[in-house]
Amino acid sequence: MQDEQEITQQESLAIIQSMINKAKSRFSENGHLYLFWGWLVLICNVSQFVLLHFMHSSRHYMVWFVCWAAVIYQMFYFSKKRRLKTVRTYTDEIIKYVWIVFLVNIILVTIVFGQVLGEKYYLMMGPVMFVIYAVPTFLSGVILRFKPLIIGGCSCWLIAIAALFIEGDYQLLLVSVAMIFAWIIPGYLLRERFKKSNT
Amino acid sequence: MAAENFSPEESIQLIRSMIAKTRKGISHQSFYFLLWGWCSLAACIGQFLLKVVFNSIYHPMVWFINIPCLIITFYFAVSHEKKEPVKTYVGENMRYLWTGICISYIVMTTLFIKIGWLNCYPFYILLYGLGSFVTGRILQFKPFLFGAVICWGLAVTAVWVPFDYQILFAAAALLFSYIIPGHLVSKAQPPTY
Numbered sequence: 101m102q103d104e105q106e107i108t109q110q111e112s113l114a115i116i117q118s119m120i121n122k123a124k125s126r127f128s129e130n131g132h133l134y135l136f137w138g139w140l141v142l143i144c145n146v147s148q149f150v151l152l153h154f155m156h157s158s159r160h161y162m163v164w165f166v167c168w169a170a171v172i173y174q175m176f177y178f179s180k181k182r183r184l185k186t187v188r189t190y191t192d193e194i195i196k197y198v199w200i201v202f203l204v205n206i207i208l209v210t211i212v213f214g215q216v217l218g219e220k221y222y223l224m225m226g227p228v229m230f231v232i233y234a235v236p237t238f239l240s241g242v243i244l245r246f247k248p249l250i251i252g253g254c255s256c257w258l259i260a261i262a263a264l265f266i267e268g269d270y271q272l273l274l275v276s277v278a279m280i281f282a283w284i285i286p287g288y289l290l291r292e293r294f295k296k297s298n299t
Numbered sequence: 300m301a302a303e304n305f306s307p308e309e310s311i312q313l314i315r316s317m318i319a320k321t322r323k324g325i326s327h328q329s330f331y332f333l334l335w336g337w338c339s340l341a342a343c344i345g346q347f348l349l350k351v352v353f354n355s356i357y358h359p360m361v362w363f364i365n366i367p368c369l370i371i372t373f374y375f376a377v378s379h380e381k382k383e384p385v386k387t388y389v390g391e392n393m394r395y396l397w398t399g400i401c402i403s404y405i406v407m408t409t410l411f412i413k414i415g416w417l418n419c420y421p422f423y424i425l426l427y428g429l430g431s432f433v434t435g436r437i438l439q440f441k442p443f444l445f446g447a448v449i450c451w452g453l454a455v456t457a458v459w460v461p462f463d464y465q466i467l468f469a470a471a472a473l474l475f476s477y478i479i480p481g482h483l484v485s486k487a488q489p490p491t492y
Contacts, residue, residue: 212425242391
């Protein structure tokens with residue numbers, strides 16, 4: 101752990117600057133990525149349901165490959181944001197790592213499910229995925245002190261339990277419900293708050 | 300708070316006192332990691348012995364150890380809050396992080412009651428990793444980060460071994476993500492001024 105004696109005057113001033121930014125309520129989260137991912141996952145999810153339930157396609161899962169393009173877009177978005185932003189706050193840092201953990205968990209859960217359940221992975225994946233969605237959403241809400249995200253996180257936990265009572269393909273549609281509560285509604289509210297605090 | 304009211308020296312003094320307070324808070328957090336780490340490790344080893352060595356059908360009972368752990372955690376959290384009523388930003392984030400993780404454990408357990416316990420451990424190991432990694436970032440303490448990365452490796456590897464041995468993978472995950480960082484963080488003494 102970094103010792104406090106090792107912190108130089110410049111580093112201390114940088115930390116103070118980040119805290120002043122926080123105190124000034126310079127709200128940097130504009131909700132863009134919540135909306136981007138929220139709508140993307142919702143569209144993919146509904147498409148997968150249509151392919152599976154109505155068209156009985158065996159390649160229904162392929163709709164999710166679009167997420168790789170979305171990840172590339174996000175990397176460009178982050179690098180652009182980093183160039184424009186001179187001071188990063190402690191809050192920004194923690195939230196960044198919360199979502200990195202989320203991404204790692206989504207990839208690992210997919211690997212684990214694929215190995216454990218084989219081709220029928222999607223029938224059991226929903227409830228566990230909702231738990232994975234809930235944690236970073238809830239934490240982002242807590243760190244940003246933004247209640248709609250906290251409520252969104254709690255909704256995911258409740259949807260995870262509800263998913264146990266919904267059988268078969270219809271369980272898939274709960275992903276869309278989770279997206280609406282966890283990312284889309286908070287995303288629009290974040291955008292509103294961002295506009296208000298930056299005008 | 301107006302930034303103009305602080306001289307550079309006063310600002311540095313302020314930030315140093317905040318770091319000192321945070322580090323004192325870190326040492327306090329170790330109690331919970333050690334309590335849950337050691338109790339859960341004991342439960343894992345107990346379950347393994349009961350199931351594999353003694354062939355007992357009562358092996359899941361060892362997890363009732365979580366009930367006294369919850370009571371002790373609640374008691375210490377309340378008494379600590381009484382002793383130190385001033386809340387820090389770091390402390391608050393830690394509290395909500397572990398509230399979130401705790402809810403996730405409960406929801407996950409409810410799911411496994413319904414869908415069956417086979418292969419439950421890789422998912423629990425992933426949750427150990429999640430909590431450990433975010434803790435490491437909040438507290439700026441690397442051993443938690445290393446513990447989390449080990450957890451992710453163990454979670455993915457565990458699906459290739461039978462359930463009985465997955466229990467031991469969970470024990471290893473607890474050792475690296477809770478117990479070792481917990482002991483190391485307890486030695487992180489607050490600086491003296």
